[in-house]
Amino acid sequence: MILELNGVGAGYGRIPILHHVDMSVAEGECVGLWGPNGMGKTTLLKTILGYLPATQGSINFMSEDVTPVAAHVRARKGLGLVPQGRQIFPALTVLENLRMGAALSGEGERHVIEEVLEQLPRLKSLLKRTGGLLSGGEQQLLALARCLCGRPKLMMLDEPTEGIQPSINEEIAETLRRLISEKSLAMIVVEQKREFIAVLAKRVLLMQKGSIAGEMTAAELLAHDTFH
Numbered sequence: 001m002i003l004e005l006n007g008v009g010a011g012y013g014r015i016p017i018l019h020h021v022d023m024s025v026a027e028g029e030c031v032g033l034w035g036p037n038g039m040g041k042t043t044l045l046k047t048i049l050g051y052l053p054a055t056q057g058s059i060n061f062m063s064e065d066v067t068p069v070a071a072h073v074r075a076r077k078g079l080g081l082v083p084q085g086r087q088i089f090p091a092l093t094v095l096e097n098l099r100m101g102a103a104l105s106g107e108g109e110r111h112v113i114e115e116v117l118e119q120l121p122r123l124k125s126l127l128k129r130t131g132g133l134l135s136g137g138e139q140q141l142l143a144l145a146r147c148l149c150g151r152p153k154l155m156m157l158d159e160p161t162e163g164i165q166p167s168i169n170e171e172i173a174e175t176l177r178r179l180i181s182e183k184s185l186a187m188i189v190v191e192q193k194r195e196f197i198a199v200l201a202k203r204v205l206l207m208q209k210g211s212i213a214g215e216m217t218a219a220e221l222l223a224h225d226t227f228h
């Protein structure tokens with residue numbers, strides 16, 4: 001397993017949000033995380049990344065107990081995030097955004113960026129463009145590319161299709177599918193759109209009220225009654 005959580009709890013101040021979360025991700029596996037709004041999916045990603053401390057349980061990443069390890073050290077070890085709402089640097093150019101990501105990789109910046117651009121060729125013609133002037137979809141591709149420039153071993157994506165037009169969502173899904181099948185990159189994908197998760201993840205965890213309430217196959221997810 002590349003990631004293993006055992007009985008993890010976390011919250012904000014004294015408000016507990018996550019309760020006894022057990023989950024694992026195998027090498028090269030893409031796991032979907034699905035559930036209604038406000039159930040703790042983003043909180044779970046923040047806890048795995050170390051932005052929030054686990055108040056209970058343990059987090060194991062690449063055979064190391066990272067529960068006490070600081071977020072920036074976990075990032076260097078290979079935990080990457082494509083955050084909700086993209087969070088690119090709007091005043092920097094596309095290339096500068098990628099350089100920020102590549103600083104984490106510990107490899108030659110130019111080589112890393114060139115390789116990532118081969119996977120996301122649409123960005124090649126946008127390198128000098130200011131990030132804030134890109135469309136939402138282009139910003140999402142940039143956020144994905146920036147994360148890849150840090151050479152993650154496990155990439156977590158928080159609602160990558162939110163507010164993005166369908167044609168770019170297909171491009172994002174296809175890029176992620178290739179990264180899984182060709183590069184064996186492990187992923188956790190938090191998503192509301194079932195069709196998007198089903199294309200990528202064989203195994204989908206259902207999150208409810210801060211706990212993992214069940215596990216489904218992609219086919220079961222597509223057949224699942226919606227929450228609303």
Ligand SMILES: Nc1ncnc2c1ncn2[C@@H]1O[C@H](COP(=O)(O)OP(=O)(O)OP(=O)(O)O)[C@@H](O)[C@H]1O
Binds near residue numbers: 037041
């Ligand atoms: N910084 C914060 N301080 C206090 N409570 C928070 C904070 N961030 C989130 N919460 C609360 O934690 C709970 C879980 O939120 P979280 O964002 O993890 O859910 P989610 O499943 O990712 O939902 P969404 O899809 O809407 O982001 C919610 O009740 C939310 O109000």
